[in-house]
Amino acid sequence: MSRRLFIGLMGAAAVVALTGPAVAQNYPTKPITMIVPFAAGGPTDALARVIGQKMSEKLGQQIVVDNAAGAGGTIGVAKAARGAPDGYTVLFTHMGTLAVNIALYKSLPYDSQKDLVPVGLAGTNPMVLVTKKGFPAKDFKEFKDYVAANQKKVQYGMAGIGAASHLGGLMLNSMMKVEVLEIPYKGTGPALNDLVAGQFDYMVDQAVNVLAQIQAGNIKPLGVSTKKRLAQLPDVPTIDESGLPGYEVTIWNGLFAPKGTPEAIVTKLNAVLGEVLADEAVRKRLMDLAVDLPTKEEATPAALGAQLKASIDKWVPAVKAAGVQPE
Numbered sequence: 001m002s003r004r005l006f007i008g009l010m011g012a013a014a015v016v017a018l019t020g021p022a023v024a025q026n027y028p029t030k031p032i033t034m035i036v037p038f039a040a041g042g043p044t045d046a047l048a049r050v051i052g053q054k055m056s057e058k059l060g061q062q063i064v065v066d067n068a069a070g071a072g073g074t075i076g077v078a079k080a081a082r083g084a085p086d087g088y089t090v091l092f093t094h095m096g097t098l099a100v101n102i103a104l105y106k107s108l109p110y111d112s113q114k115d116l117v118p119v120g121l122a123g124t125n126p127m128v129l130v131t132k133k134g135f136p137a138k139d140f141k142e143f144k145d146y147v148a149a150n151q152k153k154v155q156y157g158m159a160g161i162g163a164a165s166h167l168g169g170l171m172l173n174s175m176m177k178v179e180v181l182e183i184p185y186k187g188t189g190p191a192l193n194d195l196v197a198g199q200f201d202y203m204v205d206q207a208v209n210v211l212a213q214i215q216a217g218n219i220k221p222l223g224v225s226t227k228k229r230l231a232q233l234p235d236v237p238t239i240d241e242s243g244l245p246g247y248e249v250t251i252w253n254g255l256f257a258p259k260g261t262p263e264a265i266v267t268k269l270n271a272v273l274g275e276v277l278a279d280e281a282v283r284k285r286l287m288d289l290a291v292d293l294p295t296k297e298e299a300t301p302a303a304l305g306a307q308l309k310a311s312i313d314k315w316v317p318a319v320k321a322a323g324v325q326p327e
């Protein structure tokens with residue numbers, strides 16, 4: 001080997017060392033911003049805070065949640081996609097913002113597969129159809145008949161185009177063959193407050209957000225979005241069994257980073273996320289909220305990338321087939 005080639009190779013090795021494990025060894029040396037693309041107090045925010053708090057204890061640095069809400073989560077995801085790829089900006093979001101909304105916007109300010117790197121899956125959530133307490137239906141059949149007969153005055157709430165609650169609602173409305181007025185919010189946290197106050201009629205939201213208000217008797221659950229009933233709501237039938245066979249919507253949440261974030265940092269964040277999801281107290285808290293936690297195989301960055309692709313392949317044609325026009 002010539003002396004020049006040898007020196008060149010040594011130089012390349014030094015660069016690899018500085019950008020590889022050496023970077024991750026000291027990381028993090030300052031607080032990390034975790035972008036949540038929905039309002040505080042909603043399901044994405046709640047999960048991000050439970051997980052972020054424990055991750056920050058393990059990393060020895062604060063994780064600061066930035067609720068960059070609006071436009072069905074696209075504002076926050078775009079902010080994360082433009083973030084510095086140094087491990088100090090991460091994104092906690094769900095499949096609505098990365099997969100479903102590809103079918104719902106004529107042009108998105110990011111490409112979820114190219115502008116972000118997957119870090120790890122945080123869990124999958126069932127959804128629940130909930131109505132305001134005074135809604136004149138005691139079960140799904142009565143709900144369906146009432147909505148069909150009152151399409152001009154019934155209102156459903158959702159967290160913007162491409163949100164999980166939008167997907168749950170649009171699939172429900174499309175399968176019930178009804179068109180009702182949509183009330184958009186910056187997240188289902190504020191939407192739930194208004195549903196409890198009786199300001200609109202119904203929404204399909206992640207169980208993690210609505211269980212407490214259902215248990216307090218402040219809203220009515222009329223169906224769950226999974227093929228099996230939920231242990232937390234054993235008396236609530238599935239929507240599928242109640243007269244809309246084939247209705248099934250679940251929402252996965254995951255941690256992402258801007259494209260270009262060093263692989264060693266992604267690996268470290270994935271390992272810490274895994275430790276957090278293995279923590280007994282965190283597991284119990286999330287499982288009580290009906291979150292289905294990832295298996296070891298589902299927990300890798302590559303598995304999250306595959307999950308994202310599978311969701312794009314599944315939901316983009318399904319949403320188009322439901323006849324929703326992109327904005």
Ligand code: MLT
Pocket residue numbers: 038039042043044045094096158159162163164165166186187188189
């Ligand atoms: C939220 O955190 O507010 C929700 O995930 C919104 C949604 O996607 O429905």
